[in-house]
Amino acid sequence: MTEQLWRDVDTYFGGLLVGPDTALDAAREANTAAGLPAIDVTPALGKLLGLLAGSIGARRILEIGTLGGYSTIWLARALPPDGRLITCEIDPTHAAVARENLARAGLDGIVEVLEGPAAQTLTSVAGPFDLVFIDADKPSISEYFTHALRLSHPGTMIIVDNVVRRGSVIDPDSDDDAVRGTRRFAEMLAAEERVSATVIQTVGSKGHDGFALAVVG
Ligand code: SAH
Ligand code: DHB
Numbered sequence: 001m002t003e004q005l006w007r008d009v010d011t012y013f014g015g016l017l018v019g020p021d022t023a024l025d026a027a028r029e030a031n032t033a034a035g036l037p038a039i040d041v042t043p044a045l046g047k048l049l050g051l052l053a054g055s056i057g058a059r060r061i062l063e064i065g066t067l068g069g070y071s072t073i074w075l076a077r078a079l080p081p082d083g084r085l086i087t088c089e090i091d092p093t094h095a096a097v098a099r100e101n102l103a104r105a106g107l108d109g110i111v112e113v114l115e116g117p118a119a120q121t122l123t124s125v126a127g128p129f130d131l132v133f134i135d136a137d138k139p140s141i142s143e144y145f146t147h148a149l150r151l152s153h154p155g156t157m158i159i160v161d162n163v164v165r166r167g168s169v170i171d172p173d174s175d176d177d178a179v180r181g182t183r184r185f186a187e188m189l190a191a192e193e194r195v196s197a198t199v200i201q202t203v204g205s206k207g208h209d210g211f212a213l214a215v216v217g
């Protein structure tokens, strides 16, 4: 009942504030057709990513975890014509679907899909970036956050998806690698003096979750 209500509210505001969108809708359909997991950000969070990128005037964006490029499209649309987005994806099928989705959205000129394990590909990426969105394998979040800091400048915004996971994050004895990785990141975030950060819990069509938002000082 409760989860259904969260879903219905997402659908209500999604219909009002996002609505039909040829490229985004086609991307979701292509993802489903190719058998990709339906774990993209919700339309509401996608729109928030775009609004945040636009409001800080982001010109260079780094994304870790592309899937089919749904969140990538939201972020890339917020860029100016000479902006640039690099997105890291380990799975060749996901990367191929994302490239098609991005081309259909007319964004292939400003987005580069970096294929391979992000821990490796990130070592060859040159910064700085104005915004970093971390949304890949959860055990590696703190490693990616370290890269994000290395590739940042004062004012860089770093957003990390899925840091609540139905509340499992508060279990100190969890043997789930995703939970342990997220907790490691949370402790690192708290101790990191170069950033000011918060976590916002969310409910909606993907259940109970949340994201961390950190700004480099
Ligand atoms: N940001 C996307 C969803 C990403 S899902 C959206 O909202 O639309 C997480 C993605 O991270 C998956 O496609 C998965 O293949 C990728 N991934 C997992 N481990 C990775 C790694 N080590 N390096 C790069 N990408 C990885
Ligand atoms: C999963 C990953 C995500 O990035 C997400 O937003 C939801 C679920 C997952 O791996 O289950």
Ligand code: MG
Binding pocket: 039, 040, 041, 135, 161, 162
């Ligand atoms: Mg996610």
